[in-house]
Amino acid sequence: MTTTLSIVVPCYREADNLARLHEELSALDGRLDAELEIIIVDDGSPDDTFDVAREMASRDPRIRVLSFSRNFGKEAAMLAGLRAATGDVVVVMDADLQHPPELLVQMWERIRSGDVGQVVARRTRDGDPAVRTFFSRLYYRTVNSLIDVELTDGVGDFRMLSRPAVDALLLLSERNRFSKGLFAWIGFPVETIDYRNVGRAAGESSWTFRQLVNYGLDGVISFNDRPLRKLTGLGVLATAVGLLYLVYLLFDWAVDGVDAPGYITTIAVVTVLGGIQLLGLALVGEYIGRIYAEVKARPHYIVAHDSARQDSGPDGPQCR
Ligand code: UDP
Ligand code: MG
Numbered sequence: 001m002t003t004t005l006s007i008v009v010p011c012y013r014e015a016d017n018l019a020r021l022h023e024e025l026s027a028l029d030g031r032l033d034a035e036l037e038i039i040i041v042d043d044g045s046p047d048d049t050f051d052v053a054r055e056m057a058s059r060d061p062r063i064r065v066l067s068f069s070r071n072f073g074k075e076a077a078m079l080a081g082l083r084a085a086t087g088d089v090v091v092v093m094d095a096d097l098q099h100p101p102e103l104l105v106q107m108w109e110r111i112r113s114g115d116v117g118q119v120v121a122r123r124t125r126d127g128d129p130a131v132r133t134f135f136s137r138l139y140y141r142t143v144n145s146l147i148d149v150e151l152t153d154g155v156g157d158f159r160m161l162s163r164p165a166v167d168a169l170l171l172l173s174e175r176n177r178f179s180k181g182l183f184a185w186i187g188f189p190v191e192t193i194d195y196r197n198v199g200r201a202a203g204e205s206s207w208t209f210r211q212l213v214n215y216g217l218d219g220v221i222s223f224n225d226r227p228l229r230k231l232t233g234l235g236v237l238a239t240a241v242g243l244l245y246l247v248y249l250l251f252d253w254a255v256d257g258v259d260a261p262g263y264i265t266t267i268a269v270v271t272v273l274g275g276i277q278l279l280g281l282a283l284v285g286e287y288i289g290r291i292y293a294e295v296k297a298r299p300h301y302i303v304a305h306d307s308a309r310q311d312s313g314p315d316g317p318q319c320r
Contacts, residue, residue, distance in 0.1 A: 075178075090161050143220055176294070
């Protein structure tokens with residue numbers, strides 16, 4: 001029985017990279033004892049990513065192209081690709097060749113060797129700006145204290161999953177998808193392979209600073225409610241300190257009588273507590289916003305074109 005390896009490639013503005021990616025993937029042919037299926041998900045790119053992909057698909061029957069009606073983000077594109085993948089093993093990789101196709105051979109060997117459910121490629125941070133490395137480290141340390149699965153620095157979305165792991169992942173239907181957390185949540189034995197960081201082949205990273213911050217926030221908040229627990233802890237602490245201080249004031253009053261000054265204390269207490277309350281309210285608001293998104297239960301994305309379906313077109317989007 002031949003095994004099929006599905007390669008899922010989320011693409012946003014990757015017209016200049018697809019040909020090279022295809023070339024490098026095709027070069028692997030003899031080295032993997034698997035049939036390849038390449039699923040290119042065009043995440044509503046404004047450039048001609050879709051035309052390039054479609055043209056490639058017309059020449060190579062192993063390629064399937066899905067195209068979104070607009071940009072829905074990488075998480076949605078990955079989800080669409082994972083849902084479309086039919087392989088016994090599925091790998092998700094970036095289109096910009098920052099995830100070296102070479103590595104698939106090693107990953108494939110590991111996952112074929114037996115009980116491994118996920119093989120993760122971990123990049124070293126060579127060549128990253130020092131500031132970014134610093135903030136990433138800090139971020140992972142903070143996040144890990146706030147969520148109940150362990151995230152590792154440098155581990156991204158470049159991973160190969162066994163069919164059971166893919167099916168498990170597809171059971172998680174949440175709209176706020178923080179896939180680093182989801183991958184960790186599903187479990188299965190994980191193996192890690194290190195690789196050297198490489199720069200993008202062409203184009204630039206489509207992440208803006210604001211998106212990174214949002215993504216970071218999502219990581220902490222959308223994953224579980226542990227931050228709310230921490231907030232409860234903070235509330236208990238503030239109350240306890242307040243009560244102790246009150247006891248002290250009463251004692252002071254009983255011994256020395258009324259002592260009028262205390263302006264600074266009053267202002268300090270009002271502002272600090274006010275700050276904590278606003279923060280708490282904002283955090284609760286963040287959760288409500290996410291509940292709102294989940295309750296509306298909109299599809300994660302809209303597929304406008306699917307090369308495997310003749311009838312798909314802008315008039316008949318597939319909503320999922
Ligand atoms: N990507 C996507 N949708 C988006 C943004 C990015 O599908 O809205 C894809 C992009 O085409 C690439 C991968 O996600 O294949 C990683 O994006 P990028 O290289 O911009 O991020 P970085 O490597 O800087 O993390
Ligand atoms: Mg990249």
